[in-house]
Amino acid sequence: MKVIEIDPTLPEWRQNIERFVNHPKVQHVIVFLIVLNAALLGLETSPAVMQAFGAELVMLDHAILAVFILEILLLIAARGLKFFTDPWCVFDLVVVGIAVIPATESFSVLRAYRDWE
Numbered sequence: 001m002k003v004i005e006i007d008p009t010l011p012e013w014r015q016n017i018e019r020f021v022n023h024p025k026v027q028h029v030i031v032f033l034i035v036l037n038a039a040l041l042g043l044e045t046s047p048a049v050m051q052a053f054g055a056e057l058v059m060l061d062h063a064i065l066a067v068f069i070l071e072i073l074l075l076i077a078a079r080g081l082k083f084f085t086d087p088w089c090v091f092d093l094v095v096v097g098i099a100v101i102p103a104t105e106s107f108s109v110l111r112a113y114r115d116w117e
Contacts, residue, residue, distance in 0.1 A: 010078070017078035021071060030071060037064045068096045 004022045022027060040061050044110050045047045050057065070091055076083045083089050 007082075014080075017074050021052045021074050021078065022057055033064050033067055037061065040086075041062070064097070068092070069100070072096060 004018065006018045008015075010018070040057055043053075044057055044061070072089075075089060079086075079089075
């Protein structure tokens with residue numbers, strides 16, 4: 001994981017959000033959710049699995065997506081417009097944004113690429 005330098009000129013509450021989101025334990029949880037979400041996306045391609053566990057898989061998928069959205073909102077709160085100057089943040093925003101749009105289920109596999117950074 002890359003080390004994030006926190007802008008000391010930011011208000012303390014923004015620095016605290018940045019420290020929280022980039023804490024190694026939080027980042028490990030995010031990486032775990034990315035891997036879990038990739039596995040879920042694979043399972044969702046199986047008609048038999050979807051018939052047996054479809055509702056549960058969709059519910060878990062939505063919960064993980066909510067965590068990703070919360071992460072992005074926290075980073076925007078911490079960084080303000082500087083959020084949009086980080087290519088990885090913009091990539092995450094686009095990937096999660098695509099996942100939120102119901103008609104883009106075929107693009108949901110992009111969420112598995114979030115951990116490439």
